[in-house]
Amino acid sequence: MSNYYSQAGYDAYQEIAANKSARRIEKGLKKFLIIAVIVLIAQVIWLFGISPFIPFSTIEVHGFDGLSRTEILSLSGISDTSSFMSTNINEIQKMLAAQPLVESAIVTKRFPDKLSIFLIPRQAAAVTLANIGSRQLPLLIDRNGVFFKIGQGEDVMIAGISLPVISGIENPALNRRLPDALVPLMVNLEKIASDSPELLSAISEIKIERKTWEGFELVLFPVHSSIRVRVENNLTEDLLRYMLVILNVFEADSQKPKEIDFRSGMGSYTIRG
Secondary structure: HHHHHHHHHHHHHHHHHHHHHHHHHHHHHHHHHHHHHHHHHHHHHHHHHHHOEEEEEEEEEEEEEEEHHHHHHHHOOOOOOEEEOOOOHHHHHHHHHHHOOOOEEEEEEEEOEEEEEEEEEEEEEEEEEEEEOOEEEEEEEEOOOOEEEOOOOHHHHOOOEEEEEEEEOOOOOOOOOOOOHHHHHHHHHHHHHHOOOOHOOOEEEEEEEEEEOOEEEEEEEOOOOOOOEEEEOOOHHHHHHHHHHHHHHHHHHOOOEEEEEOOOOOOEEEOOO
């Protein structure tokens, strides 16, 4: 009998001990969960409520010669206090793309505190002479027809040759743009300069003339010939090659024409005199 009560007492003790242990574990888990929830809430508050308002920790600027990092940040309106939440990347892209030297701008921000600016510079496709102040200076034109920079030294060179000189442009000035009808000419000049620069080196000047009714045509002045060449406003590699072949034929002729007209696709001319 005494053994029975002893065993029952022992079992009751074990049950009480187990219950106490379970309650301690339960309390421990509750404390852990409470602490975890507090930490999680604190992290969420920090991540979404505080850090986006803290100044950028990293600002990447990928620019180019002629526009320094300091100038780019100033033009962007980025300061030491700029943050993820206070920065409008669309507005910054517009401001940077409006700069004469910049062809396009890409601005990205990475949550919560990183900003990147990528600038693509304008590349000269041709040059013209403009009256700036009291002087006549070379003005660079890009493939989009934008007058974006006063040329100096190597600025007027591309692929090791001088940029084609464009004349006949009305009132060229910085940050202005050619008429839309002339933009394809700039695109073609850039392509020819890239693929066959020797063809452009054979031309000293390209004069733009407005047609009587509508549109433009071009008068080319070759480097090694006194014969002018008149073409439609559509300059291509094939046309330049054909032109040089015809000019080479006429150079051996004593009766040279003053001008050869390629507007019809075939060269027509009138003998001098």
